[in-house]
Amino acid sequence: MDKIVLVGVGLVGRAWAIVFARAGHSVVLHDADPAQLGATGERIAASLEDLARAGLATEPAERVLARLSFEPRLERALADAGYVQESIGESLDAKRSVFAELDRLAPPSAILASSTSAFATSAFAASLAGRARCLVAHPVNPPYLIPFVEVCGAPFTAESVVVRTLELLESVAMSPIRVRVEVRGFVLNRLQWTLLAEACRLVADGVASVEDIDRAVRDGLGRRWAFMGPFEVGDLNAPGGLEDYLQRFRETIEAIDVSRRERVLDLAPAATTSLNAARRALLPEAARAARVQWRDRRLMTLAAHLDTAARADRASD
DSSP, rough: OOOOEEEOOOOEEEEEEEHHHHTOOOEEEEESSSHHHHHHHHHHHHHHHHHHHOOOOOHHHHHHHHTTEEEOOHHHHHHOOSEEEEOOOHHHHHHHHHHHHHHHSSSOOEEEOOOOOSSOOHHHHHOTTTGGEEEEEEOSSSTEEEEEEEEEOOOTTTTTHHHHHHHHHHHHHOEEEEEESSSSSTTHHHHHHHHHHHHHHHOOOOOOOHHHHHHHHHIIIHHHHTTHHHHHHHHSSSOOOHHHHHTTTTHHHHHHHHHHSSOOOOSSSHHHHHHHHHHHHHOOGGGHHHHHHHHHHHHHHHHHHHHHHHHHHHHHO
16 A cells, blocks of 8 residues: 555645655645645645654655645546545535545555544445445544544445554554444544533533633643543552442442433534633634644644653663
8 A cells, every 4th residue: 555645635635645655655645626736735845844843753854745746637646546545525425426436446456545524434435336445534633743543444344444444554653443333423523522512511500611621621631631541541540440440439420421411412503602702702713823833833742742752661661
């Protein structure tokens, strides 16, 4: 799978290009919008410069960029492809149409993956002759800074396709997991949106402000979650490990879970407008773009720290 083809070169597609190219792959980028495709090289170069300034570049940007090519014709882009990653907008009809073309034009051995965060493989590939080679590989944006990927096939996806995709993603320094059952939202968004739903309830019930809930996650939970997951947190927080932790807090956990399910979440416009107003009071709309850049710089700093810490851990083993 030396040749990687990226279909759709928005934020996610461009980020995938960095992931694969800096791992040494030849990457062909395609987009139906010529203007989007034409601006992609400069945008990727700018991201590579940011990585270099953060100390996260392993080779000169020119060498990475030399592995990229841009092809406006889909059929030519797909010639000899080993792996295809689709990253167009979240429209089911559009994805069905694109995957029909990918299945028709890509070599029979090529894996066809989607970056979708909304749709199961069964929703866009079930009718295809080559459906066995289709699956979801859902990243967290931007994947060149956040290595997590959810790989989820359908019941008709070949086992070898799932395995090869996991192996490919691991080889390009990603951290993939296998989602074994098609479930709405996959794993990360189900966890993320469950926390967000509870945050909305706490604000609606007057328990805490939007700012203070963000602080609880940022300065509390997030400090550990940057390098541990919830099961390891519990395992290390009780003398007897995870079972001890769950039994110690079982009554409270179960009571909160019951109350959460009984409390209907309200995301009607009246409720979300007030939440948005609270955020705009903290961050004016005109400052949001700069804050996104700030977020990415923080992610780069965190990635550099975690990389250094991981190397230290390996050296001490």
